[in-house]
Structure formats: C-alpha cells, structure tokens
Amino acid sequence: MIDCDIHPQIGDPEELISYIDPAQREWFRAQGASLGLPGYSWVHPSSWFRQDIDQNGHPPAADVDTVRRELLDPSGTDAGVLNGDDAVLVSLMPSPYRAAQLARAHNEWLRERWLDAEPRLRASILCPAQDPQAAAAEIRRVAEDERFVQVLLCGGADRPYGEPRYLPIFEAAVECGLPVAIHSGGEGMGIAAPPGGAGPVTFYIEWHTLGSACSTMSHLVSLLCHGTFERLPALKVLLIEGGIAWLPGMLWRLDTNWRALRSEVPWLDRKPSEVARDHVRFSTQPLEHTDGHDETLFEMLEAAGAPDNLCFASDYPHWDFDDPDFMLDRLPDAWRAKVLHENAAELYGARLALPADA
Amino acid sequence: MPEWVDVGSVEDVQREGRLVARVNGREVGVVSDGNGTLRGIRNRCPHHGGPLCLGRVGERVEGEPGVYALTGRQTLRCPWHGWEFDLQTGLCVDEPSLRTAVYQVRVEGDRVLIQA
Numbered sequence: 357m358i359d360c361d362i363h364p365q366i367g368d369p370e371e372l373i374s375y376i377d378p379a380q381r382e383w384f385r386a387q388g389a390s391l392g393l394p395g396y397s398w399v400h401p402s403s404w405f406r407q408d409i410d411q412n413g414h415p416p417a418a419d420v421d422t423v424r425r426e427l428l429d430p431s432g433t434d435a436g437v438l439n440g441d442d443a444v445l446v447s448l449m450p451s452p453y454r455a456a457q458l459a460r461a462h463n464e465w466l467r468e469r470w471l472d473a474e475p476r477l478r479a480s481i482l483c484p485a486q487d488p489q490a491a492a493a494e495i496r497r498v499a500e501d502e503r504f505v506q507v508l509l510c511g512g513a514d515r516p517y518g519e520p521r522y523l524p525i526f527e528a529a530v531e532c533g534l535p536v537a538i539h540s541g542g543e544g545m546g547i548a549a550p551p552g553g554a555g556p557v558t559f560y561i562e563w564h565t566l567g568s569a570c571s572t573m574s575h576l577v578s579l580l581c582h583g584t585f586e587r588l589p590a591l592k593v594l595l596i597e598g599g600i601a602w603l604p605g606m607l608w609r610l611d612t613n614w615r616a617l618r619s620e621v622p623w624l625d626r627k628p629s630e631v632a633r634d635h636v637r638f639s640t641q642p643l644e645h646t647d648g649h650d651e652t653l654f655e656m657l658e659a660a661g662a663p664d665n666l667c668f669a670s671d672y673p674h675w676d677f678d679d680p681d682f683m684l685d686r687l688p689d690a691w692r693a694k695v696l697h698e699n700a701a702e703l704y705g706a707r708l709a710l711p712a713d714a
Numbered sequence: 715m716p717e718w719v720d721v722g723s724v725e726d727v728q729r730e731g732r733l734v735a736r737v738n739g740r741e742v743g744v745v746s747d748g749n750g751t752l753r754g755i756r757n758r759c760p761h762h763g764g765p766l767c768l769g770r771v772g773e774r775v776e777g778e779p780g781v782y783a784l785t786g787r788q789t790l791r792c793p794w795h796g797w798e799f800d801l802q803t804g805l806c807v808d809e810p811s812l813r814t815a816v817y818q819v820r821v822e823g824d825r826v827l828i829q830a
Contacts, residue, residue: 520780583779615808616796622775622782627808 357680358700358708359433360639361539361596361669362477363441364470366391367418371469375461383454392454393445394546397556398563406673416673420473427672428476431680434697435708437505438470438479439539439596444510448546452487456494459484463498471503478708480508480537486547488521492528499532505707506535511571511598512542514549518578526588535592535637535703538575540568564676572598573606576636580610583623585635592703596639596669601646601653604660607632633661637703639669640695641678643686654688663691667700718820718827727752727826732767737830743767744819744826745801748788753801754817754828755790761812764794774798774807 366372369389376384384391405416417423428436440446443462449455459482466479481498483491498504507529509517517526517538529536543551544567550556551567572595585591607629614621614628624631646653654662671677680696687695701708721735721744732745734757741757748771757767769791777783789798789807798807799814806812818829 587779615806618798618808619775622777623779625776 357431357433357696358668358704359427359431359436359670359672359680360537360594360667360700361641361671362423362427362436362438363417363672363674364423364438364466365415365418365441365673366443366465367415372461372465375464375468377457377461380454380457384458390442391458392449392451393442393458394448394542394548397544398560398567400560400564400675402675404674406675406677420470420477423477423672424474427670428474431670433476433680435476435478435700435704437704438466438477439508439537440466440480440482443482444508444539445512445542445545446482447485447510448512448542448548449484449486450547452484452490455484455486456490458482459491459494460497463494463504467501467503471501478503478505478704480504480506481534482508483525485509485513485517485522485525488524492524495525495528495532495534499528499534502707504534505704506537506594509536509538510542510548511538511540511568511575512545512548512551513571513575514547516574516578518575518580518582518584520582523584523587526584526591530588530590533590533705533707535594537594537596538572538598539596540572540598543567543571568597569599569602573602576606576632577610577628579636580628580631581621581624583621585631586623586625592635592637594637594639594667594703597641597671598638599642599644600638600640600657600662600666601644603638604656607660629660633665637665637667637699640666640683641669641671642676643678643683650686654691663688663694664699666691666695667703668696716829718829720825720827722826723824724752724821724826725824731771733826734765734767735828737828740830741765741767742817742828742830744828745771745790747771747801748773752819752821752826754819754830755799755801755804756815756817758814759792759794759797759799760806760814761792761797761809762794764792766790766792766799766814769793771801 446455483494611627722733726733734743743757759766774787804814804816820827
C-alpha cells in the first residue's frame with residue numbers, strides 16, 4: 357500500500373531553525389511557532405488533528421517513531437510520501453526570500469530527520485512558488501536525492517498554476533522526472549486569493565468545503581486551458597485533498613465549453629477531459645460520504661477515468677484522515693489494487709523503489 | 715438519383731453571405747466559404763438543432779500553447795453554441811461523432827443550384 361499524503365509536524369520550531377541559514381535565524385525565531393508562515397483565518401473549532409494520538413504535548417506526527425507506530429506499521433504501508441503540513445504555505449509568504457529559505461530548510465529537515473530514519477518514507481520537495489525561478493532551482497537541487505518523489509505546491513495561490521509565470525516550476529519537475537502535487541490548503545491566507553470564488557467565507561466548515569475544492573478545480577482547469585500538458589508532454593500532476601466527487605461534472609462542463617470556446621485556447625486539439633486522463637491523478641482522501649450512493653459515485657468517477665487516476669492518501673494525522681481499512685471496504689473490488697498501490701507506483705516510478713528494494 | 719435544384723441567385727448569397735431554401739422538405743443553406751467558393755450544407759446543427767447556416771464562416775485558429783495561428787481552414791460556426799463545422803465534409807471539427815449533410819453546389823449564370 358502506498359500512502360500519498362502523510363503530514364510530518366514540526367514539534368520544536370528550534371529543530372527546524374537549526375536548518376536555517378544563520379543570517380536569517382533571528383528573523384525566523386522572531387516569528388514564533390508560525391515560523392513566518394501565514395496563519396489560518398478559518399480554524400477548526402476543536403483541533404486540526406486526530407485526538408487519539410498522544411505525543412507529550414507536541415503536535416502529533418512530530419517524529420518518525422510516532423508515524424511508524426500509529427500509521428506505517430498498523431496500516432501495512434509499503435511507502436508513504438511526506439508532504440509539508442503548514443510548511444506548504446511557504447508559497448503564500450509575502451517575502452519570496454524568506455519563503456525560499458524556509459523551503460530549503462524544510463527539505464533538509466525532511467531529509468535528515470525523516471528520510472534518513474525510515475526507509476519506507478519518501479518526501480515532496482517544498483519550493484517558493486511565488487518566485488518560480490527560485491522554486492525551479494530548489495527543485496533541481498533537492499531532486500538529486502531520489503527519496504524526494506514529487507514537487508509540492510499549495511492550493512492557495514495568487515493566480516492559478518496554468519499561468520505562464522509558473523512554467524519554470526513545471527519545467528524543472530519534468531526535467532527531474534518528478535510529478536507535481538498540488539495539495540489543498542492556504543486558500544485565503546497570506547498572498548493567496550480568497551477561497552470559494554465569491555469573497556471570503558464565514559466559517560471553517562465553508563472554508564473546508566469550498567476552499568480546497570475550488571482551488572483544486574481552478575488549478576486543474578487552468579493547467580488544462582493554458583496547454584501546460586501540451587507544452588510538457590511528460591508532466592504528471594497529482595491533486596491532493598481537493599475532493600473528487602465534483603470531477604466528472606467539472607470535466608463534462610469544461611469539455612462542453614471547449615467545443616464552443618476552443619478558439620480562445622486553440623492549442624487544445626482534443627477534449628480537456630482526455631488530457632486530464634493522461635496527465636492528472638487525484639488522491640482519494642477525503643472521499644466524500646454519499647449517504648448510500650457509493651455505486652453512483654463510483655460509476656460517475658469511472659466516466660472521468662477512475663480507477664486509473666486515483667491514488668490512496670490517508671492525510672495522517674489530520675482530523676479528516678481516511679483509514680486504509682475503511683477505504684478497502686468502500687472501494688469496488690476491481691479498484692483496490694490500482695488505488696492502493698499500482699497507480700502511485702506508476703506515478704512515482706523508480707524513486708519509490710529506492711532504497712529498500714535497491 | 716439526386717437532382718440539381720435552383721435555390722436562388724448568386725446575388726442573394728453575396729448580399730447576405732448565405733441563402734437558405736427548402737429542398738425536398740429540408741432546409742438547406744448555401745454559404746460562401748470566405749474564398750469565394752459556395753458550399754451547400756444542411757441548415758440544422760446536429761448538436762441542438764440550431765439554424766447552422768445563420769452562423770459565421772471564419773478561418774479556424776490553432777497554435778502552440780500561448781500562440782494563435784491562422785490555419786487557412788474555413789469553418790462554419792453554429793450561431794447557437796459556436797460549435798465549428800467543416801464546410802466540405804459537414805463534420806463537427808471538435809466533436810467528430812456529429813456530422814451534418816453537405817451538398818454539391820453549381821453556379822449557372824446568376825443562378826445557384828444544389829444537388830439534393
């Protein structure tokens with residue numbers, strides 16, 4: 357089983373600050389526990405995290421032992437990908453220079469504190485998306501370590517990722533043979549656009565329903581309309597935690613519009629849904645509850661390319677975590693191997709097999 | 715055996731850019747393809763049934779990402795939803811499962827004839 361979304365927590369900020377360039381440590385220290393990352397305006401009313409994980413006052417999943425004990429061992433995880441948690445918001449910091457420094461420090465922290473300690477773990481490369489040239493340089497630097505299996509971008513953004521300004525990020529990923537993951541989060545924070553598309557929302561429940569789904573839709577439609585996959589035929593994108601039940605409707609809508617409005621994006625010489633099937637994968641978590649209509653959900657998802665485009669993700673240790681056994685029970689029999697293992701194995705390729713199988 | 719049917723004058727097509735006539739119970743249009751050649755096509759879009767021949771003939775644009783390039787290929791764009799049709803084959807360019815009928819056109823003197 358391959359888990360595409362595990363969130364390591366920064367327990368002690370000083371631990372991460374030790375990876376910051378000495379000339380910038382005072383600034384990061386002065387930001388307190390946030391490390392200068394934009395704070396969330398919409399906060400979970402009780403906790404972001406599962407409440408059953410006791411870690412002596414630290415956030416859960418702040419060390420490898422806990423992740424091993426709570427997730428990897430009991431779930432039978434063969435490989436798990438670490439995605440920076442709040443740290444993914446580096447791309448929403450007002451200063452691209454601080455963002456680049458924090459991304460670099462986080463990548464080094466992942467390498468030494470996590471990847472060196474547990475062979476089942478892989479990691480995503482953090483990069484400062486607000487400065488695409490700097491982001492591309494960081495991707496190329498970190499990708500030399502083959503335990504980093506993808507580039508990680510944040511759902512929150514000031515413009516959708518199909519904008520040509522972001523091309524250096526995608527070019528660097530392709531050059532290094534890495535997929536680009538876009539993980540929901542950060543919508544409306546820092547320099548990001550408001551969540552939902554109709555101005556700032558009121559409640560966390562609105563933010564969690566709309567923010568992540570709408571940003572994911574926006575990036576998907578933007579990448580397709582700008583012809584990013586035509587520019588970079590080897591590019592693969594994994595959309596994490598933005599929901600999937602909306603996918604068939606969104607692709608049908610886009611295809612319908614494309615037939616009429618193709619002249620605006622004339623480089624799209626086939627249906628956008630076909631391009632999405634070839635290039636875009638989705639994490640399953642949080643798989644929408646359907647009140648007894650799972651068969652309808654799966655039938656619609658099949659029309660949008662499932663199960664070939666779905667990869668399992670737990671989102672450990674967050675409150676809306678999907679337990680692997682629970683997912684096994686819900687998925688159609690014929691989907692299980694693809695969703696739990698095969699699709700992610702294909703997406704990440706040889707980097708997933710290293711070094712345990714080397 | 716299809717027969718040649720007089721559907722109007724060249725002047726009609728030139729004035730309006732098209733003419734529409736009823737032939738054997740069906741509405742058939744004759745449009746100029748932009749290069750002066752007259753094309754016959756059924757006046758019904760296979761998508762939603764719109765009056766296809768009332769749409770605009772224009773040169774199709776294609777290109778690499780970020781680049782808009784004229785192709786020299788003229789298409790008829792349905793006035794309802796904008797779907798584009800090839801005037802020679804009747805195929806919906808971006809949805810080849812859809813096709814509308816096309817007809818041979820002949821000009822004799824000032825008269826336009828279509829084979830239907």
